[in-house]
Amino acid sequence: MSVRGFGVFDDGAGARVGWREGDRVVDLAAAGFGDVFARPSLNPFLALGRPTWEEALELIDALPGDAPSVALGDSEARLPFEVADYVDFYSSIEHATNLGRLFRPGSEPLLPNWRRLPVGYHGRAGTVVVSGTDVVRPSGQTRPAGDGRPPFGPTQRLDIELELGFVVGTGSRLGDRIAPGAFADHVFGVVLVNDWSARDIQAWEYQPLGPFLGKSFATSISAWVTPLALLEPFRVAGPEQIPAPLAYLAGGDDWALDLDLSVELNGAPISRTRARDVYWTMPQQLAHATVNGASTRTGDLMATGTISGSDPGTFGSLIELTWNGARPLTLADGRERTFLEDGDTVVLRGGAGDLELGEVAGTIVPQ
């Protein structure tokens, strides 16, 4: 398995677009691909549209062995694209069910809207960071006992969320919709996403308008964007949807991705799961996000929400893996973990067959 994808690297001669192929990064501008690759962001290339993306991939397939490149270790990866808007969905039925069970015990775990639409919200685009960026433990208010003064301090319940995200290449105008069938005309590729979450901050703040500071301190993404075209061999039918979705969400159900995903904590796997089980597909997410006529832009990032399977070893967050802290994990060194401690390193990985997505690594540092 090796990572293949577009990103931005800097080997000391300035940040520019590269193509990662295993442990090498091809310098696309130096290889004659054009000035659009001499930029410190993928956005200008993404904006050129699908025919150009396909042409670039054909040229990459024909690259000579001596194309100008640098060793991965001799360069630093940068945020691959400027994030326009960041939307986070909640599309794994197992994850939504688990959280419903944890937070509303005794009632139906899925809310009535969940099977009717891909629930989502906007996150903070400006704090999306590239894999490898340290994550500063955030401080905030948490729920007080009774009517007392809310405690303030570093979060004690710092969590991860294993997600996949797609990146919009060519946007859409205000008032227009993107049908599920037009997904691949607009979307350039995918990244792994770790939507770091401070559960105690979130629990106190989130009524009635949703998550804010419990999420906005950092969201980590892969340094390398995997083009959709490379994922075609792994397209499969998504899970059956009951009841049948409304007309604007119909179709696009052949865009589930048969990718294996995993979470490592301090070097040892703590979860293995599958992307194909996500209930709402990416084309459905994009169709929903635009059905009200909202425009989209180059660099829009939309993520699945935490991806969990049905067994405890397949959950995509610590709040599920430890069942809200009640069942600590035992790490390789014999120590226990409920939520993250300073110095912990989390790595998300994903891939299928010979294709690996860019990993997402992050280490927790104190404030």
Place this chain on the structure above:
Amino acid sequence: MSVRGFGVFDDGAGARVGWREGDRVVDLAAAGFGDVFARPSLNPFLALGRPTWEEALELIDALPGDAPSVALGDSEARLPFEVADYVDFYSSIEHATNLGRLFRPGSEPLLPNWRRLPVGYHGRAGTVVVSGTDVVRPSGQTRPAGDGRPPFGPTQRLDIELELGFVVGTGSRLGDRIAPGAFADHVFGVVLVNDWSARDIQAWEYQPLGPFLGKSFATSISAWVTPLALLEPFRVAGPEQIPAPLAYLAGGDDWALDLDLSVELNGAPISRTRARDVYWTMPQQLAHATVNGASTRTGDLMATGTISGSDPGTFGSLIELTWNGARPLTLADGRERTFLEDGDTVVLRGGAGDLELGEVAGTIVPQ
């Protein structure tokens, strides 16, 4: 009263920064202010920081009467700045109380967190539009009767939200906080904001992650940004806050703004209210948004949330003005209104003394 502020205008010779003074727009680049004003966005100027903003205002005060300018009517206003992230707060205690009464009758209208922190969430930056842009009536799912199929179609409960927003000029780094006292070092100025809302779409989608498609179709802002420095004469103490806020929110309570605000529907006023009654001040909003270490960027827009006073004639949304449709307004032409109809035009205005903020106008058009 006359509008004074920075914006972007196009008289056919290309979009560039202008200074609006009543019914004229001074062409700042042509007036020798520098190349940063020849750009189609305020962002490069905003990024230069407070000393440069102050210097520009001094030069503007000294402008000769024959400085190069165009008549307002001979030019088109553009979106004045590129919006980085858009955050919307919920900072009017009267508004939050009204919505609590409407949606949770019989229980305490304010949720326990409301007096402890400025509740807020992220909106869609890419659909912030300039005053004068038509608003396409959005479609979406709404709550079904019982377990049935959700109706889908154009919103029947299209509403406005009268708000003030502040614009970040110089941002802050990941991991840093902006104390209330540093507000004016980071924030360039304010705009009026109409956060259009589809109440029926919002009511069905918003649990548990907050508003999404019910808000993301359009948010209108003034074409002209009023620099903070011009608002200094109207700074007043904010409302008393009980209980006292936590330390990180203390201070900044001398940054309430004594501005009169109004809403016009089809040319006739339907609400008049005051900005000074907003419970959480703008410096407190910014301090809260960054207390978890979230970075800020040039162009970040943070809005107050709907501003309502205590009397029915001072409410900032139709859902409050008509008490969820139960008490229709009678317009000047004798017709009744609960929510907006196609062809309706809403104009938000604000000002104090001789200073007027840029108005926010929008007309509803069918899809």
